[in-house]
Amino acid sequence: MCGLAGMWQASARRPEDALRRLAAAMGEALAHRGPDDDGVWADAAHGIALAHRRLSILDLSPLGRQPMASADGRYVIAYNGEVYNFAELREELLERGHAFRGHSDTEVLLAAVAEWGVEAAIARCNGMFAIALWDRERRELWLARDRVGKKPLYYGWAGETLVFGSELKALWRHPDFDNGVDRDALALLLRYDYVPSPYSIHRDTFKLMPGALLRLDAEAVARGATGHDPHRDQRRYWDARERMAAAIRAPFDGDIDGAEERLDELLRDAVGLRMVADVPVGVFLSGGTDSSVVTSLMQTLSAKPVRSFTIGFQGSHHDEAPLALEVARHLGTDHTELYVSGADALAVVPQLPAMFDEPFADASQVPTALVSRLARSQVTVALSGDGGDELFFGYTRYERALRNLRLLRRVPAPLRRWLAASARGHGETSRAGGFAAFAAEMGARGIGDVYRNRIVRWRFPQAAVPGAALPPTLYDQAEPLDGLGTPGDAMMLADYAVYLPDDLLCKVDRASMAVSLEARAPLLDTRVAEFAWSLPLAYKRDGGSKRLLKRVLKRYLPDAMVDREKRGFGAPVTQWLRGDLRGWAEELLDPARLRREGYLDADLVHGLWRQFQAGERRWHTHLWNVLMFQAWHAHWRAQREATTSAAAA
Template sequence: MCGIAGYIHKTKLTYNDSVIVGMLEVLAHRGPDNKSHWGNEDECVFLGHRRLAILDLSDAGKQPMLSNDEDLVVVFNGEIYNFDEIRSELKMLGYTFKTGSDTEMILYAYKEWGIDAVSKFIGMFAIVLFDRKQKQVYFIRDRFGVKPLFIFESEKLLMFSSEIKAFYEHPEFKNDINLDAIPLFLRYGYIPTPHSIFTHVRKVKPGQILQYDMEKGKVVREVIYWDPLDAFNREKFYHKTEAEIIAETLELLKSAFQYRMVADVPVGIFLSGGIDSSLVTALLTKQLGYKLKTFTIGFDNEAFNEAKIAKEVSEQLNTEHHEYICTEKDALEIIPQLPVYYDEPFADSSAIPTMLLSQKVRPHVTVALSADGGDEIFGGYTKYFSRGGLYNMLRKSPGVLRYPISWGLGLMRRYRRMQGRYDKDAILERAQEIVHANDKSVSFLKKIDYRLFSNYELKKLMKGAFKKLDTAFDVSGSLAADNSEIEKMQSTDVKTYMLDDILVKVDRATMAYSLEGREPLLDHRLFEYVAQIPAAIKFKDNIPKYLLKEIDYTMLPKELLDRPKRGFAVPIEHWLLNELAVFCDTYLSEQEIATSGIFDYQEIKKLRRRFQEKQRRADADRIWRILCFQMWFSHWIKGKVQ
């Protein structure tokens, strides 16, 4: 795990290494063990790397790394877990290696198979590879987008980095705010890929390769080499029995988990006590024989505290368990750091305990496994089973009734607005859209996904006009007819919520403390297999994560696992009414709102008053999102101007 940064200047210039050094300096948290850079004035390419040593701890594993003939240069963030097998294959073809690192393998895999070599990689990665002979630069992101990769492009300059903050170190960076991205952030709490908060910055998509031609001075090819929709569209395993499917799933889980244990440094596990993290811990301890350290974060508010459950699981599995509590005082200390590390607006409040846990874990281990992706892959969210029913009910209503239903929903919305009641407007807006949705398009999923603000609310809240930006909610490929409604929801969640919320949260929180986070469930082989399992088995009797539970039950008591799903909930409404109110008073003041110039202060004032009177969670979330934006603006726009 590392941080990478660099730039390509489209016109020849005198090389000044202070820029690349500055870019690496602000990424020090991602790689405290070493920093290196490489540049060539004639080629106008400059690559930098911050290293967190995980494999081959010697200096031989440093980056940027050049091939023996110096035709190739690579910088790389992440891990290729099966690098040893690929390296063995390359050795049989005559290649020799100087290091025990996966970085060197990338160079010679490209030499042998070209850019298609990426299809052989099992892992998480953001790779920038410069082919000096062909004068091409490739930007490659892993299949799920576990590792971030940002691109800034202007008329004369292209920059890349693991985090946007590095771009500020280049004098030609333009931090023009993408005003059309702000409504997306307010709706979802994150800015969906490929968009970013800045007009000239984009995110490389998961499973994407960008090819930059040095002579033409532009990106000439954008290729998606892996798409989750393709897995869902493969022929289902109708010929396999449930027992066969469970046995084969178990073997894939074991392989995926073992790969994520490959490291030359200590490895631990984030254990919540839920189905997913319990499965990872149980398989590694009971079936694969690892002695593990487990780590849990809880709250001093018992309504949100799951630490006791995690402790019971750890006792069953005999792990070396560490438990921490996140208090309001801890939250007060963490919140000012959020805009520093999440350097575009981000409003998942569970980032607070995730950052605190990462801080506590780092003295014990250098790598931490997290069990993200289980809900998206195996069907764990309750919305899959409840909102899918709502969708079917509205969509299957007779055509003659759709207009009256939509009219009635619109009337209800207008009536509630007249009373000043906006808390359900986004839900009613979504219901109206479901009635009119084209059920042959995956884009209908945006209608049943959770949006916090309706269009009406956004227009009242924002001072300026904004345009609608397309996202994976809108531009999704089609799924084969034998895919269930749940599978349609899963495929979109993988490209939206999991990608831009869950994985961003874990990457920035762990990297803030130089801790490598790994995702053992996000193995493309496992995903592809599970996508082909018939829905009748995968979601048997409408039981969320049926297959994972059946495997878990063989290792842990059923009564320990069969608890209501709670998620990583944070008592944000309680905090905002108490200790965190000071942040609202500061960043949501009339003066601060006027400084940013984005929002209507009177609307925020009404929202805060409504929250204090009604104390609804939805209003707490609305305030939190606006607060997160204002804190980000204060640090990255107002602060930079000052």
Template sequence: MCGIAGFIDFSKKSDKDILQRMTDVMQHRGPNDAGYEVFEHPAATVGLGQRRLSILDLSSGGHQPMHFKHYSIIFNGEIYNFKDIKKELEKMGYTFHSGSDTEVLIKGYDAWKEQVLDHCIGMFAFVIYDQQREEVVMVRDRAGVKPFYYFWNGRTLLFASELKGLCEHPLFEKEIDVNSVSLFLQYSYIPTPYTIYKQTRKLKPGHLLTLRLNGQEPEERSYWNVLDSYRQPLTGLSQHEVIQHTEALMKSAYNYRMVADVPVGVFLSGGYDSASVAAIIQAGSGSRIKTFTIGYKERAFDESAEAKKIARHLGTDHTEWIVGASDALDILHQLPEIYDEPFADNSTVPTTLVSKLAARQVKVALSADGGDELFAGYNKFNQSLRYTRFSKRLQGLLSNTMSMLNPEMIPYFNKQYNFASRYEKMKLIWKAGQPQYALKYISQYLTESEVKHYMQVAPEKYRTSFDLNGELNEVNDPLNKLLAIDYKTFLVDNNLVKVDRATMSVSIEGREPMLDHRLVEFLSQVPASLKVKDKTNKYILKTIVHKYIPQSLMDRPKRPFIAPLQEWFKDELREQMQYYLAPERLNKSGLFNVPHVQALMDRYLTGGNVSHQKLWNILVFQLWYDRWMEKL
């Protein structure tokens, strides 16, 4: 696990000092070693920089940039099955001088070029400079576990694991993309491929970006797409066979993620996803694995007691930390540095805290993101299907009727929590009449029309993976279509960003065993009738977990892993919100409709039924703006 950065500069204005600044600003991603090299090509200057967090082969044998023949590589991530690939390459005549997966990757690239990716089980973002073919190839893993940002202005391409790396280059242009601000206010994150800055993109998961030095236009193309898996025919396996094969894949995926030369632990929230990781790994371990849990003083949000019972049953070495608003306040001002793009999932706070807790004992922590997307755990999937079960004619009639009414004028209901927004969403859901758009609107905190009231400038509409049109028309069933969309949106740009930045901020490696592509590909062909059975979401996963943990310990209402911000904002964090949402501070960016935001905050603080997430999104943006746009 590392941080990588670099440039391909046709203007030849970049040098090693700039490369070192771009790389070292991400020292938290790799405190153990650093490497910087600049290559002079007749057409361009190429810079490759890497900060290393030593997980596999702790010796200097893993130093980067690494070279072989005419190739140079910088690598962020892990290839879990590198020993298997190494054996294949040794049969082909390759020899090795280290225990590093990076050496396996560069020699695999020599043997198979881009097809080496077909051999890899892992998470990765890497860059290979091929001096013979005069090209630089940039790659991101199938799920997007590892980040990769790039900036292109027509003459210079900059890349880095985090945006802060790009910001260190003097040619980088920090111009806010107002259309991305609109997306952020809608979803609380900025969907791929967009970023907060113009001319700056996230490399899409499962994609390669190639820049040939004898030309000057980068080419991005796909090598793996989850939609291809969801287009396949449904499996003909029986329920028993599906469960049996799923468990076998989980065991393989989970055990691969235990490969490390440093201590490994598991984040345990008390839900089925993390319980499955802890249970399967502990069952196959000869010693007690370490598990870590964050709890809250506010009991309505606290799952620590349940997590402790599961840990006790499994026999893990368990550590917990009960946190309160003062702990959140300590983290609040670190968030813009950790998440250097506006990012407002309110579980950033507990995720950062549990990472701090784990960092005292381990260097690798396994999370369980992807469980809800693969096994159909979120209630929003049920809602999307339920709300659109009527005929298109009836849905159209309902939408048209709602358009005639002002929700603020409807007695009783207009006093209910966030009623106007929910009213607008239902109107849009019935107007669209399709589950995929129901999922889009349910996923929004502000609809596109509401955003216009919050912003002074009128944003244009950016197309995202919520707006797939025809790509999944032949999909096997409506539920699987929703899972595919959530995999390409909320999973990659919310959950994976959250865990990567939180773990890396304290220099530990976060691993996502549920996102093994073999498990993803198999479950995409499992029918919805097995994923949600007898009105039970995650039927397959729950059946497997109950083999290891009694159902009596697991059965309880699903709680999201979030912080109790609604309570904290009205008490300990109240002053912070009032300070950053004051008119003089809101006016600095020139983006917000200040009276509208002020009115929203006043209603919230006086007990109005306002969604705190809307205010949290704006507060997070203000914190980001203060750090990255004002403190230049």
């Protein structure tokens, strides 16, 4: 696991020493992602430079160092991630006459590109990755991201220069990067807790979407952001919507016993591939179904006790640590649990803007940061259970949305239209329950609209962000699968394509990489996802959530450890904002400050704050989104001033 950064100025050139210094500074901003080594490659004649920070996982020798050139010298790569099937690809490439100096997956990836071309090589990779690849022969830059979006990659324009990197903090190091806040992206943040791809919080700056490739030549770079459309110019080599549709059209041909056997085989192989490392490997264990499946399979495949890690929360009735301990004892793992106090959790909050780079308001970021820090004290790689909910119907909100859809269909159309019209005047109160929430649901065109009403924070974020529009996402489609499959399938697709990469995987990546820990998610192996999509909904939902996944888990754990309600951990944001964080919040939400900065409607925001403190409304999620933006904005401006000062020195 690593961090990458780079720039390409297709016209005016910097001298090579200046180009290398600037690239090195961009890479240095990502030192936490790769503390073991660093490297810079530059071609001043063409204005291109790549920087890399290395967290050594495979081939700890200098032979794995990046940026790395292909054997024929044509390609230079800076790469973040792991190609889990690299050994298989290596064998095939050896048969085709390629030779290797070391045993890193980076060298295999370069040979694959030389043999099959960029797109075909990427399509053969089973892994998580973000890639910047320079083609010296064609003078083209390729950016690529893995299928589900495990590894991040930002790009944008700093003046006339294309800049890119694993995190925004690398782009900030370029002296010409002064791209202000994108108001439309801010509206998306208030609505979803995060900024969905391909948008980013900055103008003229984008995220590469999951499963996408971007090819840039000198002409495209010179046109800049005004000539770039991420929806048009990013090309999908793998599209979740298309793959789910294909799986539904060719469903699994077998009974549930056969499905259980096949899922166990796929998961066993996916876990085994992700246990390959030249450094210590462990697992996040919460005691829930997903992490317990991963831990069980790891222990089955391991000759010695697997290291498992759990965070417990003092005084919380949601605490899952006792469940995790029970699972760990049954499996015989080498288990470490750490109980933390509210003060421990609150101490993380001031670190969030620097950790996440982009405003991010999923409050579970706090426990994720704590468990990552705990695991890093003993291991360099940790497996997680991410993906089980999105693939196997794991969220209770799915059932609520299906219930609401059934109720909606029973209401005559004229009455639905009248109720929906009456809800428009309620503003954000339609998010707080009661008649307004019921009436707002009546305007739904299909399952997509019903489900969006279940997950959004601000219903009308444009009212809080003057001058903002609301860019569309997959959640805005009435039928995300165009009526194919079931409404349950449509909801899981939307979460897999948007919520999973831009919330859950972003959260795990930033929290783990902040402490130089690599996180791997075997449930998100593409083979597992496409198999799950081929299954009838009854194999996932009948008799409760995650039916098939729980059947697999019962092969390794007693039924009593499987058939129990998941507790989860909800960060006590309401308690924080009315207690220890109240002074911090009031400073960030000061109306004079909001008016001076000019991004948010000061009267609207402060009105919610007053109602919240008076106990009239539970506006904690609305306010947390605003606070995460405000805290981020202060951090970003401080970083910008430091970069400007350094450039002037």
